[in-house]
Amino acid sequence: MSERANGPRQLPLVLPHEAARGREDFLHGASNEAAFRFIDSWPNWAAPVAILAGPVGVGKTHLVNVWHEASGCAVIAASDLTGDKVSELVEAGAVAVEDAHEGLDENALFHLLNAARERGALVLVTARTWPRSWGLKLPDLASRLRAATPIEMAEPDDDLLRRVLVKLFADRQVFVDPAVIEFLAVRMERSIAAAQVLVDALDRAALSVGRRITRPLAAEVLEAMEGESRQG
Known part of the structure; x- marks a missing residue:
């Protein structure tokens, strides 16, 4: 008989908890070391635009939070990005656009990349997959993303x-x-x-x-x- 049978089952009271997402809380391993080192190299990035891709749960949002703490970057979900928000976002000098694989306004992202280049701002785009699988229709955006620095996170x-x-x-x-x-x-x-x-x-x-x-x-x-x- 299992231990579970020794007592009555109770409805679990699961208290809310918050994952620790500071720089010191990020766990390093071969699968994510390159990504961490790139983010941690701010403001001396090798390129002004980077794409951070990897499966769900591997720590992309954690790294965005690490970068936000260091740089004060603006953070926005790709699905919330619209053209009228671009100017305010690039004023921060750094912008993280999360979950681009879920869909985005292509013109708005292209406008953001152009504005960031003019402003000298850095842009980080996160997604579960690479841009070629996003079904992009705007050739200029696809070309700009192909020129971005790819950073992969694995299991x-x-x-x-x-x-x-x-x-x-x-x-x-x-x-x-x-x-x-x-x-x-x-x-x-x-x-x-x-x-x-x-x-x-x-x-x-x-x-x-x-x-x-x-x-x-x-x-x-x-x-x-x-x-x-x-x-x-």
Whole structure:
């Protein structure tokens, strides 16, 4: 009989938490070191426009926040970018445009890049994919983006994945034994997005049964998530 059966299940009270996204909180690894070094080299960037691309959850927004803290850059979602906002954005001297893969006003982005060049401002565009997959219709914009510095972020290696799990639990003020971290790291889907989902599921499961996160509980949650994945 599992430990879960020893007591009544409770509705979990999951308190709001905020991920730590300062420079000192960014976890380095082979998959993201080049991206971190580029952002950290501000204001001495090798090029005035850069594209930061990588899968969901790998830390693109974290790096934007690091750059914002250092440079005071303006930050805007690509879907919110319109031509009338360009002048105000470039006044900051640096602009981050996030999630360009979700769709954007091509004329507005082209206008932003032109205004930034005239103003001497730096521009960082983030996305999950590279511009060639965005379905761009404006040739001049596509050409300008091809000339931008490409910076890729990949899924974490084994060591980084373990440290990501520890950080995600620490963000929730939850201590998990290193043996449990190791148990999870060698069995879970190898992505930061999966780590975020797993940590949330484990936190909720532990709260619902009123006990700490142990290997038996971790095994139950992993099995349940695998079952849901097969059914889905």
